[in-house]
Amino acid sequence: MSGQTESLEGEGSLAERAYDALSRLVLTRKLPGGSLVVEGRLAEQLEISRTPIREAILRLAAEGLLIKQGSRSYAVRRVQAVEFFQALKVRELIEGEAVELAIGRVPQPLLQAMRDEVVALGREEVQNEAHWEMDDRLHLLFPEALNNGVMVRIIRELRRATRLFELTSPSGRVARDAAEHLAILDAVLEGSVRRARAAMVTHLRNVAAEMLDVMSGRDAAAPKRRSRS
Incomplete structure (x- = not known):
């Protein structure tokens, strides 16, 4: 049970780390408006597995920083x-x-x-x-x-x-x-x-x-x- 708890805590901290890193990339314009957010590329760049990256993308989409682009991809929202x-x-x-x-x-x-x-x-x-x-x-x-x-x-x-x-x-x-x-x-x-x-x-x-x-x-x-x- 303790090993399962540690695993869940590890996944949670990785998701939070992915969220912090991705939001920083967006808000400091390292990912400018209109940029596609590529899950695999981000996972490699941030050295975090795809699952926490996916959770971070969905969270930022819910907050309005990312928008749906096509059926499965997301892009940084443009502000006019x-x-x-x-x-x-x-x-x-x-x-x-x-x-x-x-x-x-x-x-x-x-x-x-x-x-x-x-x-x-x-x-x-x-x-x-x-x-x-x-x-x-x-x-x-x-x-x-x-x-x-x-x-x-x-x-x-x-x-x-x-x-x-x-x-x-x-x-x-x-x-x-x-x-x-x-x-x-x-x-x-x-x-x-x-x-x-x-x-x-x-x-x-x-x-x-x-x-x-x-x-x-x-x-x-x-x-x-x-x-x-």
Whole structure:
């Protein structure tokens, strides 16, 4: 019986590992929109057997990151511009509310540690996985502090929609991201409800405005960086 239990636990941990690895490939654009998700190739690349890979694919399909392509295959979902901008607009409302309600609920040491991390990453010019991971933690910090599972789930799903948008971000967005994130954290550290909400909304509106500039050709010289927010 114990051997069977260990086997089941091993399969479960492999499925979780496959899910984490595959979702990271999608959300960091190593598997861009429209890419076919080939079970055998992924199993070889991640050195995980096909069964956990298949479970991860089905889980990501249920979450909307992958879509059915034909009878048995899946592909990474493409997000069009209209969905990107609609998602950002809804995020303004929900994340603005979340940061306002979270004032006084997030431990000061945690806020300060995140602030230090934002400052350090803001000095870098090229985005990497550390930027993506920090960005996720910052934007989910406030709904999680409220213990509002529904809000966390909605924000996470909206962030995935904006993350999957294929257009590159405008030049200088890494530094501006850092400055805007610091404005949010500083307002929360100071306990300013009005400033915290305004900083969050301003941040998301700036992302939308700058992406419109890219689409209109006003930021043609932008390096190939994707928007993280």
